[in-house]
Amino acid sequence: MIPKIILGKGPQATRRTIGYLFGKGRAKEHVDPHLVASWNDFAPDPGRSPHRDPKEVEAQLAAQLDQPVRMLGDKAPRYTVWHCPVRAAPEDPILTDTQWADIARRIVAVAGIAPEGDAEACRWVAVRHADDHIHIAATLVRQDGRRPQRDYDQRAVQREARQIEVDYGLRRLKPGDGTAAKRPTSKEHFKAKRLGQEAATRDVLRLRVRRAVAAAANEAEFFALLEATGVTVRLKHGPSGDALGCNFALPGDTNNKGEPVFYAGSTLAPDLSLPQIRRRLATTSPEPVAVRPGNPWHQATAATERIPHHLTHSDDSTAQGQLVALGAALDLLPITAPAALKAELEQAAAVFERATRSRIAADLDSTRVLRRSVQAIWKDPTWHRDGAGLAMLLDVALTAVAYAMHWHRTRQHAQQEAAAEQALVHLQSAYAQVAGPVLTDLARRSPGLQTKRRFAQRLQQAVPEHAERILNDPAWDALATVLAEAEAAGHNPATVLDQALGQRTLDDAHSPARALTWRIRRLGERHAPGPRAQAANASHASAHPTAPRPQEPQTRRR
Incomplete structure (x- = not known):
């Protein structure tokens, strides 16, 4: 069960939210919108008022929700709407309205919106317009005029969702640590479909930026690689003129004014802010450690083969750095691989991305050889030859990913452990495809x-x-x-x-x-x-x- 909190601001924020929840939806997906619960259990329901104009009922409901906000006048908070969609997994049983109502009450209670038994709490409603999810909308002023105590509400709501999964026999998700990349919103998914994109813009940008970080030797090359893949970059400058941040956009992805929609690097993933990207690039330029001339497949394999030792004998920061470097190597492998292997390797890289981040700060000093050797493979396709190099690298990568899974498990990084386990499945499939022909050819030439x-x-x-x-x-x-x-x-x-x-x-x-x-x-x-x-x-x-x-x-x- 996935809850997500969105805040709304502006004089018409409540009216816009209610209009969306009881409207047809951006893809006509709102088939039967109706209330399943509210702060007083008898709020006007635009979806169940057949003898009245639905728009009139929507306005009445928004006005009742907004009443505590209007009482504050100019002293009202900047953000006045708390909106929390709560979605069940596709394989979960279909819950009744009564069950969703119970879930909504539990969510607003732990979030501090409407603690149980608090008659002066915020006003809220829960709207259902599909079998698998509800939307909870609340106004962020209590009925006594005070602000709700909602410190760390996202964390509290996630914890309650894990307990709801247990209580209702739903698919149990792994607890997170706040380092996961932000998921695309339903609005972004619908927009991607309209644009004919296979994935949401946020996911496309995250992949392209990660690959550019993995491939670039310095900041100038990083921006050049992004430009070559069609990504528009807009730098954020400080008073001194220095670049402090960067935003990314895809061509064709525009807002209703025809302007490009930019995403800050830190909103694509916590490790894709400009300071974090610069820190990663520092492991390839300048070059205090030289990579010896030779076959880069062998160098990358040797460096990857040392990762299990780091995970079992080095300190946590060094081990975390090794996982970052391994993730970067997996990001570039699909580009260098034969067409038949690309899908599996792309899936492996996409899921292992979650295993490269945790609350532990990464020390990247010991990752230079792996990063540079994988970059050398990417830049020089003549090294590809018979597939033996890729087979060798995947062979040791399988062990490294298995150790990553164990390392995260011992530190109770549940989401990262699950990501490493999923990556292992895709890598095993890719390895079997590439290693089989090479081993068969070697066996055919077996000595006497x-x-x-x-x-x-x-x-x-x-x-x-x-x-x-x-x-x-x-x-x-x-x-x-x-x-x-x-x-x-x-x-x-x-x-x-x-x-x-x-x-x-x-x-x-x-x-x-x-x-x-x-x-x-x-x-x-x-x-x-x-x-x-x-x-x-x-x-x-x-x-x-x-x-x-x-x-x-x-x-x-x-």
């Missing part, structure tokens, strides 16, 4: 039986606890191929295998052979060490054949 037997012996020595699973894994032939390719490139296969095993535990890997395949593919494409280095590595490996590896919580979902 003698070579595979040699590799198997080394596996049994190095990880006896996982050797049987690996050798019986469908991806074993692909693993043998990348070991043989690393050997042909001048690497010692035993050393490369030990390095891959030492990167992270296999305890939480659904397919240990597949996880090792991607690790060894990365290691094998590095420059092979010289004879002396190989001898030193071999000596170290023989002295520490089964060196213990760090253990992590078992949260892998693949």
Whole structure:
């Protein structure tokens, strides 16, 4: 159940609100508007007065609601109308008018609009014009002339909605922490349909701004990328002339005067204000940490592979920063991916966006390599090749997102945990599509039986606890191929295998052979060490054949 509070101002605010609630609606969706409850239980009902002009009854109802406001004259508050739509989920049972009336009374009570038993409280009505929701409208002056005590009413109403869900057996939503992006209003949805847009302007702008932040190396490039995607930017300047904020608009989205409708960055999402955007961009420019030349897929994969360690061993601010960087990487992946994968990756990025924000301030200092390597992939499509790079990155991203889910769960971030869980489903689907053909091709080139037997012996020595699973894994032939390719490139296969095993535990890997395949593919494409280095590595490996590896919580979902 989703309640949302909207405040109205102006001399005709109450009349406009009542006119909308009893009108036909912007999309003719108001089929049977009528009162289900009111402050005195006998307020005039424009929807149930068949022998009178409905407009006359609307005016009478608005006048009665406004009476305490008019008594204050010039001392009336700036905002005089409190409007709260309350919507049930599509799968919820249809509630009766009596049930909606009870819900309305509970909502106005906890919001401070009309506390239970308070005869001098604000005047209010609850209007139902659809099966799945009601609108509560109240005037913000009590009948004794005082203002209602409605501090933190949005938070109180949300808490009550969670309890209403329990009491009425409705779909139970996750409690929030005030860091979620603002949802489009019904008005914005209807407008998007009229404009032929697939999504509301607010959602389109949020996606484009997030992608521009993820892709840009500096502020100038950020604004250039927005312009290239058709977003109009209007800066807000302070007295000094410095830009303090920015607003965004889409072409064609205008008001009734033909002017562009601008959205402040902070209203698109809490982390899209200009100061927050500048803070994010500071992790890519200037460059105190240089990214080594090489395959950016490998660099992005290595950086993503370190995220679970940060989530389990670093402080909360660093861990939160890693989630921000992972979200930025997921924002850009759909642009670089094959057409068949775009939908799943876009869904993964859209839902994981909620998991990138919490009340914990993000420290972004440790995220530079991941951000720059993903930007390099986005800027240079020649790195895409056979899909192996994307498969490798998605393989470690699955683990990172699973750890993000666990991290949020332990901190009771319910909405963020749910978002990470949803993202995991979409990433699993995308990974299966891209990894399958690559692994099949590798398996087709599997080395001879003698070579595979040699590799198997080394596996049994190095990880006896996982050797049987690996050798019986469908991806074993692909693993043998990348070991043989690393050997042909001048690497010692035993050393490369030990390095891959030492990167992270296999305890939480659904397919240990597949996880090792991607690790060894990365290691094998590095420059092979010289004879002396190989001898030193071999000596170290023989002295520490089964060196213990760090253990992590078992949260892998693949």
